[in-house]
Amino acid sequence: MTGQQTKGGSSYRDRLEAALALVEPLSGATSQVTMLRQLQARIEQQQALVAVFGAFSAGKSSLLNALMGEPLLAVSPNPTTAAVTRIEVTSGDKLRIRAKDESELWSDVDGALRRLGHSAGSLSAAVAYANQLSGAKLSSSARPAYAFLRSVAAGYEDMAPRLGSDWRTSQEEMKKYTADERYACYLADVTVSVPGGQIPEGFVFVDTPGVDSIHRRHTEVAFSYMREADAILFVLYYTHAFSRADKNFLQQLAGVQDVMGTDKLFVVINAVDLARSETERQAVRERVEEELLQLGIRRPRIYEVSSQIALAARQLASHDAGLSGANAQGDASASSAAFEQLVRQRLHLSAEQPLPPVDQLLEQSGIPALTADLQEFAIHSREQMQEDAVERTLSFVGQSLQAEWLRKKTLASAALADAAALAAAIEDGIAFLKSDASSDSSDLEQEFRVLSEEWTELQFHIGERIRLRFAGLFREAFYPGRFRGNVAPKLALKEAALELVQMLEGQVDMEMRTFALRVAGALPLALQQKMNRTRAALAKELQPLLGDKELVLPSELVDWSHLRAALDTTDVEKEFRHFSNAKSFFEGSGQSDMLAASEPGMMQSVRSEIERMSQSVFAAAKAAAVSCWSDVQESWLRELQDLTETDASGGTELSRWEEAIHSYFDDIRPRETGLMSAQRGHSDGAEVQR
Numbered sequence: 001m002t003g004q005q006t007k008g009g010s011s012y013r014d015r016l017e018a019a020l021a022l023v024e025p026l027s028g029a030t031s032q033v034t035m036l037r038q039l040q041a042r043i044e045q046q047q048a049l050v051a052v053f054g055a056f057s058a059g060k061s062s063l064l065n066a067l068m069g070e071p072l073l074a075v076s077p078n079p080t081t082a083a084v085t086r087i088e089v090t091s092g093d094k095l096r097i098r099a100k101d102e103s104e105l106w107s108d109v110d111g112a113l114r115r116l117g118h119s120a121g122s123l124s125a126a127v128a129y130a131n132q133l134s135g136a137k138l139s140s141s142a143r144p145a146y147a148f149l150r151s152v153a154a155g156y157e158d159m160a161p162r163l164g165s166d167w168r169t170s171q172e173e174m175k176k177y178t179a180d181e182r183y184a185c186y187l188a189d190v191t192v193s194v195p196g197g198q199i200p201e202g203f204v205f206v207d208t209p210g211v212d213s214i215h216r217r218h219t220e221v222a223f224s225y226m227r228e229a230d231a232i233l234f235v236l237y238y239t240h241a242f243s244r245a246d247k248n249f250l251q252q253l254a255g256v257q258d259v260m261g262t263d264k265l266f267v268v269i270n271a272v273d274l275a276r277s278e279t280e281r282q283a284v285r286e287r288v289e290e291e292l293l294q295l296g297i298r299r300p301r302i303y304e305v306s307s308q309i310a311l312a313a314r315q316l317a318s319h320d321a322g323l324s325g326a327n328a329q330g331d332a333s334a335s336s337a338a339f340e341q342l343v344r345q346r347l348h349l350s351a352e353q354p355l356p357p358v359d360q361l362l363e364q365s366g367i368p369a370l371t372a373d374l375q376e377f378a379i380h381s382r383e384q385m386q387e388d389a390v391e392r393t394l395s396f397v398g399q400s401l402q403a404e405w406l407r408k409k410t411l412a413s414a415a416l417a418d419a420a421a422l423a424a425a426i427e428d429g430i431a432f433l434k435s436d437a438s439s440d441s442s443d444l445e446q447e448f449r450v451l452s453e454e455w456t457e458l459q460f461h462i463g464e465r466i467r468l469r470f471a472g473l474f475r476e477a478f479y480p481g482r483f484r485g486n487v488a489p490k491l492a493l494k495e496a497a498l499e500l501v502q503m504l505e506g507q508v509d510m511e512m513r514t515f516a517l518r519v520a521g522a523l524p525l526a527l528q529q530k531m532n533r534t535r536a537a538l539a540k541e542l543q544p545l546l547g548d549k550e551l552v553l554p555s556e557l558v559d560w561s562h563l564r565a566a567l568d569t570t571d572v573e574k575e576f577r578h579f580s581n582a583k584s585f586f587e588g589s590g591q592s593d594m595l596a597a598s599e600p601g602m603m604q605s606v607r608s609e610i611e612r613m614s615q616s617v618f619a620a621a622k623a624a625a626v627s628c629w630s631d632v633q634e635s636w637l638r639e640l641q642d643l644t645e646t647d648a649s650g651g652t653e654l655s656r657w658e659e660a661i662h663s664y665f666d667d668i669r670p671r672e673t674g675l676m677s678a679q680r681g682h683s684d685g686a687e688v689q690r
Contacts, residue, residue: 054235155182254296310365394670403547571601
């Protein structure tokens with residue numbers, strides 16, 4: 001991946017290298033050189049990250065196998081498998097497994113117990129409970145939690161000693177660990193490296209836990225990848241309708257993309273070869289487009305693929321070329337026959353009919369078109385991010401170089417003119433900054449008062465959006481199928497109430513994560529305004545000497561594993577009086593009456609949680625801003641104190657700096673801020689007068 005051509009034909013990498021060559025020889029430019037070198041190192045190490053999302057049965061692993069051209073990942077039908085798998089396209093050879101640590105496992109186990117209305121004091125107690133658990137009378141919605149707990153119990157003896165550890169493994173062992181639920185439920189992540197081929201080196205694909213995972217922790221993992229990925233593949237299975245989990249994920253992604261100003265979603269409809277006609281296939285695509293539009297995805301990129309046909313075609317091509325695939329074991333002919341049989345079955349070909357050519361199969365699968373567009377987009381996205389980072393850094397370095405040059409020039413002038421006046425201004429500046437530092441950052445309150453009005457309005461709209469979804473969530477929890485079979489009505493009601501509460505908790509968590517992203521995005525501007533006001537309050541001759549400082553803010557304001565919505569079923573359970581039997585509940589007014597009666601109390605609880613979590617976000621934002629501002633103050637104080645201790649620069653050094661500054665802006669040409677332009681105009685004017 002090479003730098004894009006910009007700024008008169010030079011790539012951003014070339015400009016970064018040129019800036020280093022210009023700045024390194026300057027005495028006193030150590031911090032600027034360090035910043036440029038660190039950015040250069042990050043650019044060299046960065047990879048194009050593609051995150052793959054979808055429900056457990058959508059075919060994510062199958063799609064990744066098709067993209068890689070080999071059956072790399074186990075394709076498990078079990079919906080509780082939830083390890084994150086990283087596929088790194090590189091020349092290295094890596095197969096590593098990391099097991100969950102005890103806290104990660106306990107988070108998943110405790111959440112599963114809660115879904116069953118149970119609790120345990122320890123992991124061993126939970127395992128003992130799971131061993132006695134019977135799924136005979138459980139509803140379908142409770143079965144994933146039951147299956148997970150049973151798997152934990154089945155693998156506990158083998159996997160407990162491995163908690164918190166990681167180890168190298170073989171392809172065969174990796175498939176065993178990821179396909180067998182006794183082991184898979186203990187895995188945190190798996191890392192696999194493959195050589196470049198279908199996909200060029202430098203790409204990383206992440207197979208994430210299903211968006212319908214029962215584990216709340218996985219929504220935090222998903223949110224992280226939403227922000228970090230260069231491209232997102234969202235996989236839908238051809239025959240599946242949009243689930244609540246699909247909608248939740250896409251709603252949150254739409255919010256994140258809105259905040260970040262990005263559009264990196266690729267929607268993949270997998271297994272389109274199951275279509276019985278072109279008309280049916282087109283109808284499915286139109287349904288997907290309509291659903292996406294309703295969820296806030298206005299111009300989706302939609303790809304229709306058959307991952308199994310693509311993988312079969314590539315494996316058949318490898319066999320025809322006398323290859324057996326990078327990871328194939330055993331009888332290659334038998335493997336080839338299995339893939340041929342799969343193609344015949346999917347394309348409805350008899351044993352006598354010839355198979356289409358491999359190239360035709362690949363084209364028909366839709367995978368080559370997806371691969372080409374995905375690569376182009378991800379590379380462009382990464383290049384754009386890197387170029388923006390270089391532009392920001394070059395601007396910042398240019399500004400700090402100017403401030404240092406003006407400092408040196410001011411000292412040189414003071415040595416010949418009124419040194420006493422400058423010294424007095426410096427002392428006053430130091431006193432002012434110390435006073436400002438001891439004022440408990442009260443001036444930041446002005447920025448936060450303005451922001452809090454906007455944030456309070458956002459809180460209100462969060463509550464309103466969830467209120468508008470309440471009826472739909474209620475009906476999803478209290479649905480007719482839950483009350484069929486041998487399940488006791490009282491148990492079914494409790495399960496429905498618990499599911500409703502958990503869905504509402506998920507809605508609050510989802511909205512608050514996006515809200516925190518908006519809050520974090522407002523901090524740099526607030527700090528910049530504070531910086532400008534403080535600098536303007538200093539003596540005029542000091543202002544050009546104190547440049548903007550890099551604002552170091554946390555990438556995540558709060559730890560979402562410790563800040564989650566917590567609701568209970570009380571407001572719903574007290575309205576169980578509206579249920580007498582399933583027939584009257586669903587055919588009469590029972591369901592509507594219970595919904596109407598429980599909504600006010602539940603929404604009051606939801607709004608209370610929004611307020612509680614918002615206050616935590618506000619407090620974290622303020623703490624981050626105060627800490628960042630404290631760093632700026634300390635840096636400025638050091639610079640002013642250094643001015644009182646530094647001798648004037650010699651004429652030769654000052655000339656070297658002056659020449660470098662002019663070359664930097666003429667040759668490197670960073671994006672100039674208003675302050676930089678003003679400083680440059682001031683210094684250019686001084687040069688003319690001189």
